[in-house]
Amino acid sequence: xxxxxxxxxxxxxxxxxxxxxxxxxxxxxxxxxxxxxxxxxxxxxxxxxxxxxxxxxxxxxxxxxxxxxxxxxxxxxxxxxxxxxxxxxxxxxxxxxxxxxxxxxxxxxxxxxxxxxxxxxxxxxxxxxxxxxxxxxxxxxxxxxxxxxxxxxxxxxxxxxxxxxxxxxxxxxxxxxxxxxxxxxxxxxxxxxxxxxxxxxxxxxxxxxxxxxxxxxxxxxxxxxxxxxxxxxxxxxxxxxxxxxxxxxxxxxxxxxxxxxxxxxxxxxxxxxxxxxxxxxxxxxxxxxxxxxxxxxxxxxxxxxxxxxxxxxxxxxxxxxxxxxxxxxxxxxxxxxxxxxxxxxxxxxxxxxxxxxxxxxxxxxxxxxxxxxxxxxxxxxx
Amino acid sequence: xxxxxxxxxxxxxxxxxxxxxxxxxxxxxxxxxxxxxxxxxxxxxxxxxxxxxxxxxxxxxxxxxxxxxxxxxxxxxxxxxxxxxxxxxxxxxxxxxxxxxxxxxxxxxxxxxxxxxxxxxxxxxxxxxxxxxxxxxxxxxxxxxxxxxxxxxxxxxxxxxxxxxxxxxxxxxxxxxxxxxxxxxxxxxxxxxxxxxxxxxxxxxxxxxxxxxxxxxxxxxxxxxxxxxxxxxxxxxxxxxxxxxxxxxxxxxxxxxxxxxxxxxxxxxxxxxxxxxxxxxxxxxxxxxxxxxxxxxxxxxxxxxxxxxxxxxxxxxxxxxxxxxxxxxxxxxxxxxxxxxxxxxxxxxxxxxxxxxxxxxxxxxxxxxxxxxxxxxxxxxx
DNA sequence: TTGAAAGCGCTAACAC
DNA sequence: GTGTTAGCGCTTTCAA
Numbered sequence: 004x005x006x007x008x009x010x011x012x013x014x015x016x017x018x019x020x021x022x023x024x025x026x027x028x029x030x031x032x033x034x035x036x037x038x039x040x041x042x043x044x045x046x047x048x049x050x051x052x053x054x055x056x057x058x059x060x061x062x063x064x065x066x067x068x069x070x071x072x073x074x075x076x077x078x079x080x081x082x083x084x085x086x087x088x089x090x091x092x093x094x095x096x097x098x099x100x101x102x103x104x105x106x107x108x109x110x111x112x113x114x115x116x117x118x119x120x121x122x123x124x125x126x127x128x129x130x131x132x133x134x135x136x137x138x139x140x141x142x143x144x145x146x147x148x149x150x151x152x153x154x155x156x157x158x159x160x161x162x163x164x165x166x167x168x169x170x171x172x173x174x175x176x177x178x179x180x181x182x183x184x185x186x187x188x189x190x191x192x193x194x195x196x197x198x199x200x201x202x203x204x205x206x207x208x209x210x211x212x213x214x215x216x217x218x219x220x221x222x223x224x225x226x227x228x229x230x231x232x233x234x235x236x237x238x239x240x241x242x243x244x245x246x247x248x249x250x251x252x253x254x255x256x257x258x259x260x261x262x263x264x265x266x267x268x269x270x271x272x273x274x275x276x277x278x279x280x281x282x283x284x285x286x287x288x289x290x291x292x293x294x295x296x297x298x299x300x301x302x303x304x305x306x307x308x309x310x311x312x313x314x315x316x317x318x319x320x321x322x323x324x325x326x327x328x329x330x331x332x333x334x335x336x337x338x339x340x341x342x343x344x345x346x347x348x349x350x351x352x353x354x355x356x357x358x359x360x361x362x363x364x365x366x367x368x369x370x371x372x373x374x375x376x377x378x379x380x381x382x383x384x385x
Numbered sequence: 386x387x388x389x390x391x392x393x394x395x396x397x398x399x400x401x402x403x404x405x406x407x408x409x410x411x412x413x414x415x416x417x418x419x420x421x422x423x424x425x426x427x428x429x430x431x432x433x434x435x436x437x438x439x440x441x442x443x444x445x446x447x448x449x450x451x452x453x454x455x456x457x458x459x460x461x462x463x464x465x466x467x468x469x470x471x472x473x474x475x476x477x478x479x480x481x482x483x484x485x486x487x488x489x490x491x492x493x494x495x496x497x498x499x500x501x502x503x504x505x506x507x508x509x510x511x512x513x514x515x516x517x518x519x520x521x522x523x524x525x526x527x528x529x530x531x532x533x534x535x536x537x538x539x540x541x542x543x544x545x546x547x548x549x550x551x552x553x554x555x556x557x558x559x560x561x562x563x564x565x566x567x568x569x570x571x572x573x574x575x576x577x578x579x580x581x582x583x584x585x586x587x588x589x590x591x592x593x594x595x596x597x598x599x600x601x602x603x604x605x606x607x608x609x610x611x612x613x614x615x616x617x618x619x620x621x622x623x624x625x626x627x628x629x630x631x632x633x634x635x636x637x638x639x640x641x642x643x644x645x646x647x648x649x650x651x652x653x654x655x656x657x658x659x660x661x662x663x664x665x666x667x668x669x670x671x672x673x674x675x676x677x678x679x680x681x682x683x684x685x686x687x688x689x690x691x692x693x694x695x696x697x698x699x700x701x702x703x704x705x706x707x708x709x710x711x712x713x714x715x716x717x718x719x720x721x722x723x724x725x726x727x728x729x730x731x732x733x734x735x736x737x738x739x740x741x742x743x744x745x746x747x748x749x750x751x752x753x754x755x756x757x758x759x760x761x762x763x764x765x766x767x
Numbered sequence: 768t769t770g771a772a773a774g775c776g777c778t779a780a781c782a783c
Numbered sequence: 784g785t786g787t788t789a790g791c792g793c794t795t796t797c798a799a
Contacts, residue, residue: 114511
């Protein structure tokens with residue numbers, strides 16, 4: 004590979020990186036002990052000024068700080084963690100980072116935690132990658148991947164855990180005795196000690212269907228995901244409430260279930276179109292895509308002859324023709340709230356008394372984060 | 386929150402999780418020392434059988450293994466790392482995990498490394514999130530986020546590092562003295578000791594343009610990204626070679642640059658259409674989307690009146706109408722190769738002599754991974 | 768084949 | 784204010 008033809012790129016080459024050359028002595032980093040010797044103080048004193056414990060004279064403090072700068076000293080993470088039993092490290096256990104919802108949530112969690120001085124490691128269960136849509140019935144398989152990860156995080160002695168689900172359901176991976184602060188992200192925990200952060204499916208569906216009704220639609224096809232899925236159940240509830248509040252009879256024939264895929268959307272549309280719906284509510288953008296497919300095949304123009312809306316606001320939705328009206332997921336917000344909840348626990352860990360008063364009711368705390376509609380051109384006023 | 390209405394979900398509730406209750410004594414895990422006492426052997430012996438050093442009698446070996454099972458003993462990661470100076474931990478430094486290419490690569494790296502007994506932590510620089518498309522000119526800002534991360538990974542004492550770029554360019558974050566095995570993923574390193582894994586931009590563009598030519602196109606608009614971007618440069622090279630090999634004169638007026646966005650694609654199409662192109666080669670799917678936008682506005686039907694192809698095979702491309710012919714990125718493969726390269730270094734670290742012979746030429750080793758075309762319906766035979 | 772002892776780099780109790 | 788001492792849980796000589 005000859006780089007000479009990329010001279011144009013040279014300006015972005017950064018200068019020799021030198022932090023680590025300062026930090027290393029041969030191959031070894033300078034230790035607190037050595038630093039202490041260089042400053043003619045005891046290791047304790049150095050430790051104290053670094054961690055802001057006890058007070059030291061301004062003079063020694065300065066001497067130490069200067070030496071730290073000069074040597075590039077950084078406390079050894081392992082030694083510190085071993086001794087202090089606090090690692091300032093939290094683990095994200097993600098069911099699958101390839102789920103479209105996961106990376107933004109992870110990014111947001113990291114951002115907020117790192118701001119507060121915590122390191123975060125992510126463990127990827129790769130559940131969907133391994134077993135597609137079947138794993139959550141199979142306890143044994145599930146535990147064969149979860150258990151080693153749990154062992155791992157104990158071994159690393161993280162200070163807290165966030166479990167990031169790929170889709171909403173009740174998950175009982177941690178029981179009431181779980182010895183670490185934990186929060187359940189994007190699903191429901193089943194423990195009163197583990198708060199859950201989820202999206203407000205019911206309200207979001209209610210809003211969307213109300214919007215459809217405002218635009219004159221009364222026969223609205225509900226294109227659901229799996230029938231036993233919490234997202235499906237709650238969005239159907241929202242759909243029903245919107246109809247109810249507008250005095251529209253709920254017709255069960257207008258509900259069709261699928262598996263969230265484009266193909267499922269296609270099949271649902273095929274099943275529902277004969278029921279004379281004027282609008283489809285596809286509860287994933289992927290399924291809305293399948294609905295578009297079927298409608299196009301039938302020569303029907305979305306946004307002119309018939310209406311469609313979706314859910315998720317995935318990047319694809321902006322490229323549909325016409326662009327899809329859908330619901331945007333507050334992924335960053337979910338991450339932020341999860342991080343905050345964990346931080347609260349981490350910081351209240353000393354005064355446990357007031358940690359208990361919040362959960363007298365024995366019900367897990369659930370935070371429902373609202374979604375927001377993004378209106379584009381796929382819904383027709385009739 | 387009342388869960389009674391979700392009875393249907395009950396079947397997926399997993400049974401009480403109990404690994405950690407076995408592992409914990411009060412709040413404390415069982416230690417090697419305790420385990421040794423339980424087995425009436427010395428800590429040394431336990432350590433030896435766990436790590437397969439020295440040989441122990443089958444009998445004690447069995448006794449120890451059984452006790453490990455029973456207690457759920459897991460070596461303390463911190464203590465082990467502190468003492469052994471080997472952490473079996475590698476760091477991924479990602480420029481931004483929100484880049485569409487990053488999660489699949491990370492997932493693949495993790496998969497391969499974890500299979501071999503390494504733990505992996507990911508550090509997210511969030512470069513694009515912070516500074517959009519401007520950061521790689523700004524050395525100071527760049528280092529203000531990179532340096533702490535570097536310090537971190539030294540502090541954690543990882544055994545190796547993979548730097549995951551958001552887009553291809555020459556990156557010099559590690560210099561030749563960098564004391565850890567490292568590999569550059571999705572970009573070029575500038576050190577002979579750090580191999581790079583990139584996609585084969587030139588060949589991929591060559592293939593796509595050849596395909597266009599086979600279909601009768603001779604005036605092909607090249608819709609590039611930033612002009613100084615390596616992806617752009619190499620894809621243009623491939624475009625030019627395909628023309629050359631087919632005896633078609635390269636017309637510089639048929640090249641237009643943008644910033645990878647949908648809007649840029651729109652602008653490029655507007656600029657290029659008057660040149661009487663019969664096909665557009667948009668070097669990102671996003672830009673191809675913008676080309677579609679403009680063409681539609683002009684009443685031109687892609688795949689009937691005019692042809693378009695893209696690059697990346699992002700999920701959006703399958704939802705274009707007509708579906709977009711594009712080039713699929715071998716993201717998993719890139720991750721796999723990066724992991725393997727690092728593993729090689731990690732395992733050859735003892736016999737350094739033969740580590741050197743590969744780099745006598747002083748040129749960094751570059752692995753170009755081929756992409757594959759995915760042919761859909763946006764290219765017309767003329 | 769097994770064990771005793773030392774010590775990785777740090778913090779915490781408790782002197783002084 | 785500062786230093787001494789002990790020890791977190793493990794691996795590693797070295798000796799038995």
